[in-house]
Every structure is written in structure tokens, then in C-alpha cells.
Amino acid sequence: MTPKSQPKCxxxxxxxxxxxDNKYCSTFCEGEAENPDIICGCGHTECTDNLVEEPFALA
Ligand SMILES: [Zn+2]
Ligand SMILES: [Zn+2]
Structure with missing residues (x-):
């Protein structure tokens, strides 16, 4: 059997x-889909890590 590739949000x-059963990972992304510039706040680990790595010190 061929394993199905897991689609990204x-x-x-x-x-x-x-x-x-959804093209989004959460209701957050579903609601913010029209605002692609916003930082994802779905709360999942992958996106939380991105927030932590944001280089605020450069400002
Ligand atoms: Zn998402
Ligand atoms: Zn996310």
C-alpha cells in the first residue's frame, strides 16, 4: 500500500x-486564512517554535 502524504495546513x-477532514490544522487557521501575513497562533508546537526563534533583538 502507498502511504498517503500528509497535506500541510x-x-x-x-x-x-x-x-x-480539513485543509487547515485548526479553527484558528480556518478563521485567519484571509490574513496570510499574520503569524500563526494555532498553538501547535511547530508554530510556537517559530515565534520563539523570531529575532526581536535586531530592532
Ligand atoms: Zn494551521
Ligand atoms: Zn499553525
Whole structure:
């Protein structure tokens, strides 16, 4: 059997895998899909790590 590839969340800023029955990983991404510039706040580990690595010190 060929394993199905897990699709990514449709939100451009989101690093998470989408739900099997949805093209988004969470209701957050589904609601913010029209705001692709916003930093993903779905709360999943992948996106939380991105927030931590943001280089605020450069400002
Ligand atoms: Zn996310
Ligand atoms: Zn997402």
C-alpha cells in the first residue's frame, strides 16, 4: 500500500499538518486564512517554535 502524504495546513504561515477532514490544522487557521501575513497562533508546537526563534533583538 502507498502511504498517503500528509497535506500541510492551508494557512501560509502555518507549519502544521492539516486535519484529515480539513485543509487547515485548526479553527484558528480556518478563521485567519484571509490574513496570510499574520503569524500563526494555532498553538501547535511547530508554530510556537517559530515565534520563539523570531529575532526581536535586531530592532
Ligand atoms: Zn499553525
Ligand atoms: Zn494551521
Amino acid at each position: 492551508a494557512h501560509p504561515s502555518c507549519q502544521c499538518d492539516a486535519r484529515p
